Amino acid sequence: MQGWEDIRSEVLARIRSRVWPPGETIPTEEALAKEFDCARATVSRALRELAQSGVLERRRKAGTRVAMLPVRKATLDIPVIRQEVNAKGQTYSFRLLAQATATPPMAVAARLGLAQAAKMLHLQTLHLSDGRAHVLEDRWLNPDAVPPLPDFAAISANEWLVAQVAFASGDIAFSAEPASPAEALALSVAPSTALFITERCTWSPEAPITWVRLAHAPGYRLQTVL
Amino acid sequence: MQGWEDIRSEVLARIRSRVWPPGETIPTEEALAKEFDCARATVSRALRELAQSGVLERRRKAGTRVAMLPVRKATLDIPVIRQEVNAKGQTYSFRLLAQATATPPMAVAARLGLAQAAKMLHLQTLHLSDGRAHVLEDRWLNPDAVPPLPDFAAISANEWLVAQVAFASGDIAFSAEPASPAEALALSVAPSTALFITERCTWSPEAPITWVRLAHAPGYRLQTVL
DNA sequence: AAGTGGTCTAGACCACGCA
């Protein structure tokens, strides 16, 4: 017969063909279950997925409507850098450029919600792909929030943290910025070159863990399917 | 008692606290249902959501494992530009800079899978936020794939298409590029300024619809919560 | 072959939010 994916497709087809135009209230789960001759839970599953991807808006009592101005939701995969390089069939390596304990810049401390005077571990790591500069990582790490630190010349902070502090919450932002003189030097590009920047904050339930800024070498593209 | 969200939290807590470390196989749905004293479907829902967010890997017969190198999945909202500006409490406006029928550049035709000789509609639109340049939109539109065209000086192509070709599939990519002379002029920035670029292709089931490149004014950040 | 997740069912109760 049909599964919830078929029902999702059928509903989507009716939306695309304007049988159910934007803003319109579609039939209730019960009515659709009757039409498709299946259990309500099956319809529910299909409609839930469509709502999650922004196609439908659902409210109790009000019913289910086709979204007026659909906010497209794109899902991005954010892999560990080593994986990302390997996925392209290239060889990954990295170099620890600097490691020091210091007080972070005001902006970093503020973002993490730490007292500015707090000492943090500052790491700079260059990630290479087939021996060429790929990403420059600038990281501030709260040493109180994580287990005893390893030798960051042997395992990249990027990868170690993922394993240690798995699945913590946080936020992430993407932007474009001109390469600072230091970044230009590390990445072997001209100063002020347009760089793709990933900036990320991570908290454990108890304390801020880390702030990291990744400056990607020119040509980097973050891509996904809608 | 407890719902699937509580079970999700509990499982996540066990993962974070390393009761179930990365790579470990966790108990079966049936076993967990017994432990939590609920139906298997409830456990299933909780584990499905965790798998969807990359925390768990599930395979029939093999069972459910904690992901070794969790690929973080971030969900981005991609609103219509007018909405995006309004959400910041600013006033949206736009200016149609150019409109012409022409043959697209080879790169665009190739990406859309069209013969290079095909004529397409070329639109350049400047989107403004509180009267200041915000995004420069460069769009190629397949006129055969959409209903009769409106006056793009009255409604922006960005918004018209969302309503007309709702929920089509496509892909999207983000990058950083230096402003071309034309872009610099339109956005009132110095040439070679680092710009955040969004590039997007859209297809309907039958035909390619549109290719669009958005060049965002400096300071733009694409942000989300993990 | 057998174990595990994936899905479906028929029914029930609950929570929310319009009227």
Next chain:
DNA sequence: GCGTGGTCTAGACCACTTC
């Protein structure tokens, strides 16, 4: 109040994949 979606249940069968 009462209609709608949100969830849970107990059971069943199926699909995949490893053993």
